Amino acid sequence: MTLREKIGQLFILGFHGTEVSGDLVRLLSIYQPGGVILFARNLEHPVQAASLINDLQSHSPTVPLWISIDHEGGNVFRLPNGLTALPPNGLLGRLNSEESVRSVASIGALELRAIGVNVNYAPVLDLDTNPLNPIIGERSFGSDQETVSRLGWVMSTTYQEHGILPCGKHFPGHGDTDADSHRELPSVGHSAERLREVECRPFQNLIQKGLPAIMTAHVQYPQLDAEYPASLSKTIQTKLLRDEWGFDGLIFSDDLEMAGITDHFDVEVAAMLAIEAGSDQLLICHNQDKQMKAMDATYAAVQSGRISEAHITQSYDRIMHYKKLYAFPHAPATLTAISDVVGAAANKEIIEAIMAADGPTSAEPTLPN
Numbered sequence: 001m002t003l004r005e006k007i008g009q010l011f012i013l014g015f016h017g018t019e020v021s022g023d024l025v026r027l028l029s030i031y032q033p034g035g036v037i038l039f040a041r042n043l044e045h046p047v048q049a050a051s052l053i054n055d056l057q058s059h060s061p062t063v064p065l066w067i068s069i070d071h072e073g074g075n076v077f078r079l080p081n082g083l084t085a086l087p088p089n090g091l092l093g094r095l096n097s098e099e100s101v102r103s104v105a106s107i108g109a110l111e112l113r114a115i116g117v118n119v120n121y122a123p124v125l126d127l128d129t130n131p132l133n134p135i136i137g138e139r140s141f142g143s144d145q146e147t148v149s150r151l152g153w154v155m156s157t158t159y160q161e162h163g164i165l166p167c168g169k170h171f172p173g174h175g176d177t178d179a180d181s182h183r184e185l186p187s188v189g190h191s192a193e194r195l196r197e198v199e200c201r202p203f204q205n206l207i208q209k210g211l212p213a214i215m216t217a218h219v220q221y222p223q224l225d226a227e228y229p230a231s232l233s234k235t236i237q238t239k240l241l242r243d244e245w246g247f248d249g250l251i252f253s254d255d256l257e258m259a260g261i262t263d264h265f266d267v268e269v270a271a272m273l274a275i276e277a278g279s280d281q282l283l284i285c286h287n288q289d290k291q292m293k294a295m296d297a298t299y300a301a302v303q304s305g306r307i308s309e310a311h312i313t314q315s316y317d318r319i320m321h322y323k324k325l326y327a328f329p330h331a332p333a334t335l336t337a338i339s340d341v342v343g344a345a346a347n348k349e350i351i352e353a354i355m356a357a358d359g360p361t362s363a364e365p366t367l368p369n
Contacts, residue, residue, distance in 0.1 A: 003309060006316040007298050009034035010275065012066055014255075014285030018044055020055045027288060028059040031295050034319060035066025035119070037255075037285055039078055046082040046115050046342045050333035053116030057330055064323065064330040066165075066281075068119035071108055074138050083111050084347040089124055090138035091358045093147055100354050101154045107347045109162035114341040116333040118164060118326050121215060121252075123155040125168045125202040126175035135180040143175075145198065149205040156211055165326040167252055168206055169215035171241070172230055173199030181218035181260035185229060192223045204245060212322060213250040214241070216279065218260035228277070229260065232270060237278030250322055251278055255285040256294070268297035275307060280315040 012035040015024050027033070036056060043049045053067050070076050074088025086108055092101050112120060127148055128140035141148045152168065159166040172195060177186035190199070203214065216231040224240070225233040231253050241247045256262075256270045265273070271282050271294035284291045301307040341347075 001316070003302060003312070004299055005032050006312050007295060007302070008032035009063070009316050009319050010280060010282055010298070010312070011035075011271075011291065011295055012037055012068060012252075012281055012283050013288075013291050014039060014283070015288070016041060016286075018042055018048060018052060020052065020059065023288060025059055027291070028056070031292065032060065032063075033065075033291075033295075034063075034281065035068055037068045037070075037283060038117070039285070040080075043079040044081065046079070046338050047335065049079060049082070050115040050335075050338055054332045057116070057332065063320075064118075064327040066119045066323070066327065067117045068121065069112065069117050070121045071112060071117075072122045072124055072139055073104065073108070076139060079115075082343050084108075084343055084351055086351060087355050087358075088138040089141045089151075090128065091355065092151060093141035094358055095354070096147060096151075098151065098154045100357075101151050102158050103350050104354065105155045105158035106162065107350065109159045109164045111342045111347070113163050114333060114337040119167065119213075120159055120164050121167045121169060122159070123152040123166060123168055124170075125149075125152050125206065126170055126173050127199060127202070128175055129198075130176045130178060132178040133175060134178070135182070136175050136177075140175060145201040145205075149202040152202055153206055153209055153211075156206060160212070163326060165213055165250075165322060166211075167213040167215050167250075168203060168211050169252075170217035170219070170254060171200075171203050171214045172217065172221065172224070172236060173203075174217045174219055175199065177219060181254070181258055183259050185218060185220055185260040185264060187220040187222065189222060195221060195224060207241075207245055207247050207249075211247075211249060212325075213252060214247070215252040215254055218254050218258055228273065231256075231261070231279070232265070232273040232277050234277040242278055248318070250280045250318060252281040253279045253283055255283045257284055257286050257290065268293045271295075271298060272301050272307065275301075275311070275315070280318055 011033040073086035124139045141151045156166040179186035225235040230236045267290040
């Protein structure tokens with residue numbers, strides 16, 4: 001594996017359109033990224049989604065792509081025209097039923113797997129502790145650390161059992177913010193002790209049990225790192241997650257094109273800082289020019305000695321370890337699997353029964369595509 005190919009594996013890219021364009025083919029061929037992230041803008045219905053994913057995988061014949069998505073439930077739902085609509089985590093937290101979480105996650109995993117998805121950015125492990133938070137709310141299982149930890153672990157293990165890599169987010173906790181990191185850089189001013197004992201606790205609990213992947217938050221925690229947000233912080237990612245807690249799973253960045261980052265850093269600079277901080281997988285979800293600049297800048301940083309090739313190799317080896325568990329061997333999605341599983345009446349009946357067990361809920365924020 002060449003250095004450029006190893007660097008490519010660190011990047012997960014978004015794109016526009018519902019087909020694999022010529023520009024996207026060239027990007028996949030030249031840079032060989034590790035994966036893609038799908039949004040509503042890419043997905044029309046399950047058969048089209050599966051065809052798109054099969055086509056994407058055909059352009060990465062040696063190492064299967066991560067095909068990733070935000071399929072949390074509630075309004076964070078990228079393919080409403082076909083997949084079974086899942087309840088928000090807030091409802092599951094109120095029911096406090098591990099059986100319900102297992103049923104929901106099983107349906108989500110089986111349907112995602114049927115169309116070819118192998119990574120889901122879930123569960124949300126943020127605590128819902130700030131009523132002014134514009135972005136978490138019903139995405140969280142609740143404000144109680146034990147409940148969030150327990151239900152989050154059930155969701156995580158259920159996805160794993162069905163061949164989907166789960167990714168807990170947003171470390172070390174986006175719940176007690178009053179700003180949306182899609183639009184600005186939030187800050188949480190709690191003491192280091194409070195952050196460790198409250199916001200970080202669900203993440204630490206799941207790490208101890210074997211959570212395979214974590215997504216960092218574009219949020220500033222001055223008492224942990226006065227200079228960088230968590231997504232770019234070596235103190236938070238390497239010293240806390242890796243060295244102190246012994247986490248050896250994958251660290252994903254959130255989208256490096258969110259305003260919480262781009263208001264302060266160029267994307268290519270943010271990508272290098274994220275890698276130096278300890279991130280293994282960098283999401284750049286929109287602009288192809290920025291994606292290429294980030295991958296080229298990373299290659300130049302290794303060539304100049306700013307980032308060691310050993311550091312890149314360490315992340316590459318970690319990625320390959322998890323791809324062997326969740327991406328190899330690649331088997332194309334089939335029409336039979338889609339028709340048998342996706343949106344099945346039995347799935348809808350299970351979800352309707354779970355939804356009926358809860359009263360009216362507040363509206364959940366809808367994330368931009």
